[in-house]
Every structure is written in C-alpha cells, then in structure tokens.
Amino acid sequence: MVKTVSGRPGRLDSPAGPSSRAPVGFRRRASIFIRRRRLAPYLLILPSAAVIAGLVLWPTIQIAEFSFQNYGLPQLVGSSPAQWVGFANYSQILHDPEFWLSLRLSVLSAAAMVPLTLIVGTLVGLLLSKLGRKMAAFVSSVSILAWATPAVSASVIFVWLATPDGGVVDWFLTKLPAWLGGGAHWAGFSWTNAALPAYALATALVVWTGFPFIAIAVFAGLRTIPAELFESARMDGAGPWQIFWRVTYPLLRPIFQVLFLLSVIWDFGVFTQVFIIIGELGQRDEYNLGIYEYATAFQLPPAYGLASALAFILTIILLIITVGYVRASVREGALR
Numbered sequence: 001m002v003k004t005v006s007g008r009p010g011r012l013d014s015p016a017g018p019s020s021r022a023p024v025g026f027r028r029r030a031s032i033f034i035r036r037r038r039l040a041p042y043l044l045i046l047p048s049a050a051v052i053a054g055l056v057l058w059p060t061i062q063i064a065e066f067s068f069q070n071y072g073l074p075q076l077v078g079s080s081p082a083q084w085v086g087f088a089n090y091s092q093i094l095h096d097p098e099f100w101l102s103l104r105l106s107v108l109s110a111a112a113m114v115p116l117t118l119i120v121g122t123l124v125g126l127l128l129s130k131l132g133r134k135m136a137a138f139v140s141s142v143s144i145l146a147w148a149t150p151a152v153s154a155s156v157i158f159v160w161l162a163t164p165d166g167g168v169v170d171w172f173l174t175k176l177p178a179w180l181g182g183g184a185h186w187a188g189f190s191w192t193n194a195a196l197p198a199y200a201l202a203t204a205l206v207v208w209t210g211f212p213f214i215a216i217a218v219f220a221g222l223r224t225i226p227a228e229l230f231e232s233a234r235m236d237g238a239g240p241w242q243i244f245w246r247v248t249y250p251l252l253r254p255i256f257q258v259l260f261l262l263s264v265i266w267d268f269g270v271f272t273q274v275f276i277i278i279g280e281l282g283q284r285d286e287y288n289l290g291i292y293e294y295a296t297a298f299q300l301p302p303a304y305g306l307a308s309a310l311a312f313i314l315t316i317i318l319l320i321i322t323v324g325y326v327r328a329s330v331r332e333g334a335l336r
Contacts, residue, residue, distance in 0.1 A: 063308045063311055063312065064308070064312065066304055066305050066308035067089055067090070067305060067308035067309040067311075067312050068084055068085065068086060068087070068089070068305075069082045069083060069084055069085060069305045070082070070083040070084075070085050070088075070089075070305055071303075071304045071305040071308070072301060072302055072303055072304060072305070073301065073302050075304075076302075076304065085305070089305050089306050089308070089309035090309050090313070092306065093306060093309055093310055093313060098284055098287065098292060099292065099310070101284075101285065101287070102287040102288050102289050102291070102292035103289060105195060105199065105286070105287065105288045106268055106269070106288040106289045106290075107268075108199075109199050109202065109203065109267070109270070109288060110264060110267045110268045112199075112203050113202075113203050113206045113207065113210075113263070113267040113270070114260065114263045114264055114267050116203065116207045117206065117207050117210040117211055117214060117263055117267070118214055118256070118259060118260060118263060120207055120211040120214070120215075121210070121211040121212070121213070121214020121215045121217075121218060121259075122214060122215075122218050124139075124143065124211060124212075124214075124215035124218075125214065125215040125216070125217070125218025125219040125221075125222065126218070126222070126244075126248075127139070128140055128215060128219040129219055129222045129223075136219075140212075140215070140216060140219065143211070143212035143215055143216075144212050144216070146208055146209055146211075146212050147209060147210070147211075147212035147213050149209060151209065151272040151273060152272060152276065154205060154208070154209050154273075155205060155272060155273045155276035155277060156276060158201060158204070158205045158208075158273075158277070159192075159276060159277060159279075162191040162201055164188045164189055164190045164191075165188075169191070170186050170187060170188065170189050173186035173189070174186045174187050191277070192277055192278055192279055193283075194286075195285055195286045198274070198277050198278055198286055199274070199286075201277055202270070202273045202274050202277050205273050205277070206267060206270060206273060210263065210266070210267075213259075214259055214263075217255055217259055218252065218255065218259075221251075221252045221255045222248070222252070225247070225248065225251050225252075229247050229251075230243060230247060233246065233247050257325075260325070261322060261325055261326070264318075264321055264322075264325075265318055265322070268289075268317075268318060268321075269289060269290050269314060269318070270288070270290060271288075271290035271291065271294065274286075274288055274290065274291055275290075275291055275294070278291070289310070289314050292310070293307050293310045293311060293314065294307075296310060
C-alpha cells in the first residue's frame, strides 16, 4: 500500500504488460506485412499493370474467342449468331498458299531490315562517341527527328522520292556511272509494281526511321565503358575492328541482345510502311503477314474470325522467336 497525494491509502499498480498494450491499427499491420513480405515494388506497379491488363488482356481474350468462330459482318451487326468452328480457321490459314507467301516475305524482309538497322545504328553510335559534346548533341538531336517522324509521314515522303514521275531516286540512279549500276534504264522505274523493289524501298525506310534508337542506345552504353580499357587495347596494338569485337561488343552484349529482339518484333510485323508503299491491296504477291491479316479482316467479305486466328499465329511465331533467343542468350551467358 502507498499513500496518494491526498494522504489516503492507494494501490501500487504493476507495470503494463503485453496484454494491456493498445491494439495495433489496420494501417500499421498492413505496413508491417508489406515491409516483411517486400511487396512495395509490386504495389507501385500494380496500377500500371491493371491498366495494361484492361487494355491488352481483354482484347486478347476477345480475339481468342473470335478465332474459333465464323465471325463476319453479319455477326458484327447482330443479324446472325456466331458459329463455333473450332480449329477450322487455323486449318484454312495453314492451307492457304498466300499465307506461306506472306510469311516468306515477312521473314526475308526482317532478315534484311534487322541487320541493316543494327549495323547503321551501331556505326552512328560509335561516331557519336568520337565527336565532341556539342557536335554529338547536335547529331543525336537531328537523328532523333527521323525516329520521331510518324510512320505515315515518313512513308509518304519516301513514296514521293521514289515516284517514277520525276522522283529524286530515279534521277539519282540515272546519273550514276554504269559500273555502279546506274544508267538511263532507271528513268521512270516503278518501285511499287513488284515485291523486290517495293520491299527494298520499305527496308530503306525502316532503316532510316529505326537507326536513331539503336544509335542512342549504343552511345549510352559506350558512355558506361571506362576509357582506360580502350587505351589499354590501343597500347597492345589492337585496331578499331579488334577493339570493337574484343572490348566494346562483349561489354555491350546485353544491350545488343535487347536491341536485336526489339528490332525483330518491330520489323517482322511491319505494316504501315509496306501498306503505303504498295499503295493498294490488289497486288497479293506483295503481302507480308501484316498486310495479309489486314486484307483478310477488312476486304469484302470481311472475315474477322480468320483474321483473329492469323493474329494468334503471328503472336505465336514472335513468342517462339523471343523465347528461343532469350533461352540461347541465357545459356550463352551461363556458359561464359
């Protein structure tokens, strides 16, 4: 017993134990759970992931549903019910000779576009690393203008340059000497009446609009390499080609792998440039997969079910390329 301030006897309470602590609030418990489980990074990307899922996942589910249906204009307007046909759309596409022709054109065009874009972009990136700060900023800014030009505008410009009625390309080729392939036979040459010249023009357009991204990425990667490594290689007698393959490329291999994969995805399904260059959908021997899918979906009579199946086939092809390349890259990195 103890005496209180008033002098009356009182009771000495024991120290507060765990049972007498104030209850922890919900926000406090949630904060502790997130910190212990290390969920903060995932919560930060959750809103963006939800938006992407809403914009991509739901249309993908719809396309998957359409690919197993006989879905056309009557089903779109509601005058006729959709008919489930199973894998009939996929079978029809795989037995269509035009599909294999468009696939071949897509593979061949990507085989030309991707290496040329990477080579030109890498050379420009190496050039930027050799320039001064002001000149490098000027050249990179001018190059970005080509990359930022809308695909429609760039395609129209290239069609104007290559028009047979007074185009700059034909005029320049007629002025070249014969030993360089020039001559009067280039006068009035049409670049859109055959697959080879049309895709040659499309390749030049894709390289022109795509190399700035490669160049800036390579230039940024070169800034991370210590200058002492290049100086040591030069002191050992290495030339520019040996320095690139022995020093630059091994250190920038992850960057080149990502750039190669992005270029394959972008160039394999190129649509806008080819669509504007060929000018119309009547020349079916000039279709790549993108044009073939568009023609299947919107030419009369429209076949949205077939186009949806074709879109999934194109997605599967790109997934096979992506997964195979990533696995090969990981295996190579593990071996090294």
